[in-house]
Amino acid sequence: MTDRILRFGVIGLSRGFVLTRPMFLKDPRVRLVAAADPRPEARAAFEAEFAGRAYETAADLCADPEVDVVYVASPHGLHVDHATAAARAGKHVLVEKPMALTLADCRTMRAAAAQAGVRLLVGPSHGYDAPVVRAAELIRTGRFGALRMLTLMNFTDFMYRPRRPEELDPAAGGGVVFSQAAHQVDVARRLAGAPVAKVRAQALGWDPERRAEGAYQALLTFANGVSASLVYSGYGRFDTDALVGWVGELGQRRSPDDYGAARRRLTGSGDEAELKRLRAYGSGAAAEPERVGHEHFGFVLASCEGADLRPTATAIEVYGDAREVIDLPPAEAPRQGVVDEVWAAVVEGRPATHDGAWGQANLAACLAILESSREGRDVLLPHGGDEP
Numbered sequence: 001m002t003d004r005i006l007r008f009g010v011i012g013l014s015r016g017f018v019l020t021r022p023m024f025l026k027d028p029r030v031r032l033v034a035a036a037d038p039r040p041e042a043r044a045a046f047e048a049e050f051a052g053r054a055y056e057t058a059a060d061l062c063a064d065p066e067v068d069v070v071y072v073a074s075p076h077g078l079h080v081d082h083a084t085a086a087a088r089a090g091k092h093v094l095v096e097k098p099m100a101l102t103l104a105d106c107r108t109m110r111a112a113a114a115q116a117g118v119r120l121l122v123g124p125s126h127g128y129d130a131p132v133v134r135a136a137e138l139i140r141t142g143r144f145g146a147l148r149m150l151t152l153m154n155f156t157d158f159m160y161r162p163r164r165p166e167e168l169d170p171a172a173g174g175g176v177v178f179s180q181a182a183h184q185v186d187v188a189r190r191l192a193g194a195p196v197a198k199v200r201a202q203a204l205g206w207d208p209e210r211r212a213e214g215a216y217q218a219l220l221t222f223a224n225g226v227s228a229s230l231v232y233s234g235y236g237r238f239d240t241d242a243l244v245g246w247v248g249e250l251g252q253r254r255s256p257d258d259y260g261a262a263r264r265r266l267t268g269s270g271d272e273a274e275l276k277r278l279r280a281y282g283s284g285a286a287a288e289p290e291r292v293g294h295e296h297f298g299f300v301l302a303s304c305e306g307a308d309l310r311p312t313a314t315a316i317e318v319y320g321d322a323r324e325v326i327d328l329p330p331a332e333a334p335r336q337g338v339v340d341e342v343w344a345a346v347v348e349g350r351p352a353t354h355d356g357a358w359g360q361a362n363l364a365a366c367l368a369i370l371e372s373s374r375e376g377r378d379v380l381l382p383h384g385g386d387e388p
């Protein structure tokens, strides 16, 4: 360990940032020194909380000499411009999921980083969650025999959280495949340990008021033969947190009595933009919830020939010849796995799991879900989505 600190600048101070903010506050290896956002109230809040510089434009942030790493947390469609601008300014880049909206944009971002000699990582996402990483390590030991099948299921209220119009427009990257399959595919790839070779899927939308896809079922076949079924619904009815001990996606305590809260807030308000504003950074958003577990993405089960492994928010349950529970107490700082990877890449020059190639392959699998659904056929990814 050195006394070095990675100095971050963030582009886009809203939900994505609100969820990653505790990582910057609690992990001693990183410091947030600058931000860019067109919203004055967000900039004022940033200056007050972090005593950093807050710029109106991404270009100004990228020109800040004190910034080592730019965290791109702007809306999906802006990732390509913001990540390439940061790389061209000589900054390392951590870009939110999904990496971009098209594979061509992913290639542009990777080329910009390669040309500038900086590192490009994609995240945070749930493939960084400690229980997933630990389960993948356990699978790789071979102790449980070959991995054969993955079952992932997440039921949330994603579609009824307040949204910008583009977030509900499939042509602009709206809907759950871009935003949520990005996580689920990441978890499945991490556990499978091989590229995705084939995708068959059905993406579904059944609320005429919110027109993007709100649910999907996908069958992924990996290059090593592992079969994964990914199920997601964001329609706010059943909630898979019920299967994870009522620990929420962020590791926070949840209550079954909150049933229907997102839908009720939305229908009760009539002003979605205002509801969205109230959840944004700088609007006096709700206090930090107490964390009782790790972040997670719903129900996950990895079936090996000799055991089923189930990463939860607090443990890995192993269903082998006997049942064993490997406890995983929550870490001191949330999203520690993200800092681990950025640190290893930027400070130690080591390869990263979630590099640009990984992010592009993730997007390729998500786009394949949409294509398979549209065309009613298998979609093959001969290079695992990392086509040149």
Ligand SMILES: NC(=O)c1ccc[n+]([C@@H]2O[C@H](COP(=O)([O-])OP(=O)(O)OC[C@H]3O[C@@H](n4cnc5c(N)ncnc54)[C@H](O)[C@@H]3O)[C@@H](O)[C@H]2O)c1
Pocket: 011, 012, 013, 014, 015, 016, 017, 019, 036, 037, 038, 039, 042, 057, 058, 073, 074, 075, 076, 078, 096, 097, 098, 123, 124, 125, 164, 179, 280
């Ligand atoms: N990893 C996670 O847990 C997680 C959670 C939520 C969102 N996200 C990701 O974060 C990204 C942003 O999503 P969000 O929900 O925060 O969106 P949002 O609409 O809540 O906020 C976007 C923010 O970007 C700002 N912005 C818009 N144009 C900008 C520009 N040109 N320069 C700088 N800032 C600009 C807006 O003012 C706003 O503050 C998305 O890619 C999303 O997938 C990730």
